[in-house]
Amino acid sequence: MSENLIASSASKARTLSDAEVQEIEHEMELYPDKQAVGLEALKIVQKHQGWVSDESMQAISKFLEIPISDLESVATFFNLVYRQPVGENVILFCNSVSCWVMGCESIRSHINERLGVDFGETSEDGKFTFLPVPCLGDCDKAPVMMVGDDLHRNLTDGKIDEIISNYRSKKESMD
Amino acid sequence: MIAKPLTKNIDMTRPPLEISSYETSDGYQSIRNIAKGLTPADVLQQTKDSGLKGRGGAGFPTGLKWSFVPQGEDSEKQKYFVVNADEMEPGTFKDRLLMEGDPHLLIEGIIIGAFAIQADTAYIFLRGEYKTAERALKKAISEAYDKGYLGKDILGTGFNLDIIVHTSAGRYICGEETALLNALEGKRANPRSKPPFPQVSGLWGKPTIVNNVETVCNLPGIFTYGIDWYQSLTQGKDHGTKLFGISGKVKNPGCWELPLGITIRELLEEYGGGMRDGLELRGFLPGGGSTDFMLPEHLDTNLYYDDIAKAGSRLATGTMILLDNETCPVGMIGNLMRFFSHESCGFCTPCRDGLPWVVAIFDEFCKGQGTRKDLQILHEHVEYMGPGRTFCALAPGATAPLGSGLKYFAEDFEKLIKE
Numbered sequence: 001m002s003e004n005l006i007a008s009s010a011s012k013a014r015t016l017s018d019a020e021v022q023e024i025e026h027e028m029e030l031y032p033d034k035q036a037v038g039l040e041a042l043k044i045v046q047k048h049q050g051w052v053s054d055e056s057m058q059a060i061s062k063f064l065e066i067p068i069s070d071l072e073s074v075a076t077f078f079n080l081v082y083r084q085p086v087g088e089n090v091i092l093f094c095n096s097v098s099c100w101v102m103g104c105e106s107i108r109s110h111i112n113e114r115l116g117v118d119f120g121e122t123s124e125d126g127k128f129t130f131l132p133v134p135c136l137g138d139c140d141k142a143p144v145m146m147v148g149d150d151l152h153r154n155l156t157d158g159k160i161d162e163i164i165s166n167y168r169s170k171k172e173s174m175d
Numbered sequence: 176m177i178a179k180p181l182t183k184n185i186d187m188t189r190p191p192l193e194i195s196s197y198e199t200s201d202g203y204q205s206i207r208n209i210a211k212g213l214t215p216a217d218v219l220q221q222t223k224d225s226g227l228k229g230r231g232g233a234g235f236p237t238g239l240k241w242s243f244v245p246q247g248e249d250s251e252k253q254k255y256f257v258v259n260a261d262e263m264e265p266g267t268f269k270d271r272l273l274m275e276g277d278p279h280l281l282i283e284g285i286i287i288g289a290f291a292i293q294a295d296t297a298y299i300f301l302r303g304e305y306k307t308a309e310r311a312l313k314k315a316i317s318e319a320y321d322k323g324y325l326g327k328d329i330l331g332t333g334f335n336l337d338i339i340v341h342t343s344a345g346r347y348i349c350g351e352e353t354a355l356l357n358a359l360e361g362k363r364a365n366p367r368s369k370p371p372f373p374q375v376s377g378l379w380g381k382p383t384i385v386n387n388v389e390t391v392c393n394l395p396g397i398f399t400y401g402i403d404w405y406q407s408l409t410q411g412k413d414h415g416t417k418l419f420g421i422s423g424k425v426k427n428p429g430c431w432e433l434p435l436g437i438t439i440r441e442l443l444e445e446y447g448g449g450m451r452d453g454l455e456l457r458g459f460l461p462g463g464g465s466t467d468f469m470l471p472e473h474l475d476t477n478l479y480y481d482d483i484a485k486a487g488s489r490l491a492t493g494t495m496i497l498l499d500n501e502t503c504p505v506g507m508i509g510n511l512m513r514f515f516s517h518e519s520c521g522f523c524t525p526c527r528d529g530l531p532w533v534v535a536i537f538d539e540f541c542k543g544q545g546t547r548k549d550l551q552i553l554h555e556h557v558e559y560m561g562p563g564r565t566f567c568a569l570a571p572g573a574t575a576p577l578g579s580g581l582k583y584f585a586e587d588f589e590k591l592i593k594e
Binding site: 030031032033035037038040042043066070073074077078081092095096097098132133134135137138139141146151 | 266267305342507510
């Protein structure tokens with residue numbers, strides 16, 4: 001059975017898009033070997049696909065000639081590489097010490113109530129994935145969190161409501 | 176006379192200076208000074224003489240660190256200069272300011288450091304979440320290439336340098352310099368065994384210097400205004416300015432560039448504005464999450480490396496986190512233990528198994544369900560995970576707030592023991 005699984009997963013490598021290949025090749029110019037590009041490739045694929053599927057893992061492994069086990073040990077180590085699908089917006093919520101002193105636990109509960117998710121979960125509408133993150137380095141403005149690439153500071157329950165509705169309407173207006 | 180060499184160009188209400196304005200503000204003058212005839216050995220010696228110590232946490236003399244890189248005809252030709260911009264120490268928010276506020280200062284410093292050790296390639300190891308810093312650095316690097324400060328034969332010196340921004344993807348352990356090198360090589364970021372030290376065998380086995388962002392940002396001033404000026408910035412023991420930060424319940428949390436050696440009281444009261452109304456200071460971590468607690472009785476300590484060490488802690492990153500009288504010290508230390516437990520790379524046993532055990536005990540204490548035996552186990556872990564017992568400094572870092580917290584806030588732990 002295990003042989004079949006290996007065979008079937010090996011055949012599942014997807015084809016990297018031209019944009020992905022181009023960006024990975026650009027990174028290859030910056031490092032002396034292919035292994036060093038592994039993490040960059042994971043991030044590039046994630047930027048285009050939203051997350052890194054088994055099929056993408058296979059594709060990167062083939063393209064860079066990195067054994068899948070080596071690539072997986074890197075992919076599963078770094079918390080900003082997503083090996084599961086995530087929502088349209090990833091909330092990186094700082095729960096380190098300064099934010100904790102400034103009351104981030106009650107903000108976390110508020111997000112939990114508003115979105116119906118806790119750490120590691122994605123809201124039912126697929127709009128938000130809620131993740132904890134190590135100290136975001138903006139401690140004089142704690143509590144803080146990121147949504148996608150944007151940093152939000154001095155969080156209060158009211159601000160959370162505003163941020164959530166902004167991201168919801170932003171998406172709708174784009175549709 | 177320039178009093179704030181690190182932040183003189185920083186105004187967060189506008190974008191950072193473009194290269195022409197930066198040059199007008201003495202920018203890249205240090206490179207022109209060096210190009211007039213300083214050798215790499217001169218630059219190394221002057222850095223040693225300046226007394227600059229690393230600003231990343233350990234406080235090791237920068238020039239001395241550089242001097243361990245083998246030089247001469249028979250040394251390895253390929254060398255690397257790496258900037259540790261993976262700021263993730265809990266409560267630390269200084270390198271973000273430098274990179275977002277004045278990216279050219281870091282680039283100028285990298286050119287000096289790379290020249291001193293004769294590295295033709297530099298990597299900035301930047302944490303992935305610092306998107307604004309990434310954009311600012313990439314723009315500044317491209318401007319520096321256009322002006323001939325980067326690339327081939329910089330200002331006619333024959334020295335070549337390329338700077339590459341490497342954006343990482345998380346994990347606190349990447350701030351440990353050998354773990355950082357593994358991450359940069361595309362490997363799992365477990366720390367490496369030392370020796371060999373990176374200065375001899377680092378990135379891809381080549382001699383490598385890893386310096387913190389703020390350390391590197393000290394270099395342009397030293398080579399623009401001179402060592403006498405640099406040493407006149409402070410009153411004594413340590414030299415230069417430092418970014419000091421305060422987070423927690425003060426009236427005016429923030430980050431300021433100040434001379435080393437001012438008192439903690441001055442920082443807290445004059446810059447932080449004192450505690451919020453109705454709150455009292457109970458203790459503080461003086462330099463990030465992996466430093467020992469200090470108490471209000473230590474407020475008149477000078478912010479010199481040795482003085483903070485004598486008070487039982489470390490200056491480390493210089494960004495302090497305050498504990499007020501309405502915040503539970505056990506909860507605060509528990510939060511730190513959860514952080515360190517979560518961020519352990521899992522390679523060595525005391526850290527991988529010790530920290531989760533400590534966290535489980537804190538969970539019981541926070542429910543008021545602690546036992547005397549638990550308290551004893553916590554004390555034992557301060558020793559089991561302490562310096563010399565682990566592969567790197569992560570778990571010993573965790574024992575700093577743990578050990579000092581158990582000592583200073585013993586009554587608070589007692590109250591949470593179920594009788």
